[in-house]
Amino acid sequence: MPVSSLLLQDIVVSILQILVLIFVIFRVSRFYREDKGLFPLFFAFAMFSLLLSDIYYLIYDFLRPDTRMPFAANEIAECATVLLLSAGLESGICKKKGFKTVPFVIAVLFISLNIALWIAWSGEWIQDIVFGLPYVYLLYLLIVGIMDCKALSLKAGVLLAILTALVVIPDALEVWVPALSDKHLSMYAYIPLAAISLILFILSIKEKEDNDKKLLISLLFFLWSTLAMYMSGGVFYTAAQVVNTGAIIICMLKISSSV
């Protein structure tokens, strides 16, 4: 069957991520067997759900190339990944200390905007809303943890917030302002998107001392790279998936060094 080059890229990167996930799951589940806490268990379980989702996506690409996947079983697996990471954060780093309004508002605003854009791109409003909600909780827990541990400096936080706005605004304008719909504004969003990925990559590599800070920043990098995939198309989606795979490896390394 003839395949487009984009599909071929997609398949190659998916296979790469599957192999990385298998390695990560075996490595991290060793810590659970050695009784090194519950977070490795939740992380391994989350990555296993992601592995099943990737395998499903890969087989779909082989069997139905270049066709958009309707709602399918892998959506549940992706949802499970996010929920399990949230549960892992609750079990270890972000033990419940009461509801925090500011992080909640930030998480709801940002993810709602993402969901609105997903709906605008895909038209699948029920599943985008239902399966987008877990991201609100994960982001809320990460922001609470980062603020409590002071894992990011104020300068870094402000910079990330500005760059995030520069990612979202062009996409939103292109979708909702008819006069700008053919200006390809979303292409400009890839620059700040890549900048945020680079900043989070550097911050997650640099943080070596505090266990909680290491895990929080690396998980934030993973979450951002996942959302970046959903914001990207074509070759940029493939690039974001490579970054996402790298984020998984960094999370594994940070877990290994903190148990």
Add this chain to the structure above:
Amino acid sequence: MYAENILICIAIPLFIALFFIKGGAKRFLFAFLIGMGVCLLSAYIGGFLESVSGMSSEDTSVFISPVTEEIMKFLPVLVYLFLFEPGDEEFVMVALGTGAGFATLENCCYILTIGATELPYIMVRGMSVGVMHLMSMAVLALGVNLLRKHEILSFAGIIGALSLSVSFHGLYNLMVSEQGVTAYIGYALPLACALALRMRIGMKK
């Protein structure tokens, strides 16, 4: 084809047998009966979703059925878990009973519709589809037991365990939906998983 009549015909003697058996056998048989009932309900829900979604029946069985069937199989097992707080082995037995009942009624309905003359088709129904329903419930039960062992049976954990069975079922349906090598791998997958799981359990003991 009246699936309800098939269910009644098979279920009545099994239901009467409940009054004559005790212990684990009674629990398994009851779970089996629940599994058959859940199969019928899943068929109604699948039919409804097919008409609402506008998908073809093939696409519904590939993409929607794994989700609805696994959720429907999971619900009675979840109720049993929270009401009776069973031990690990008991919980796995009830989950497998539900899966077996589901697979049995589904296979009966298919065979009565299509006929039982084609042996390869019968083998696929029995050794692939039937075992797939068992394995999806086994994977789910083992996932839940792992969470219970560490006292972390939260909403996230339950969705995580459910995602295992949904993904397994979804993978199977996707692989067998098209002719070719992937279909043969799909047909072999449930039995291979069953053998691997049995060997793993044997090694642990």
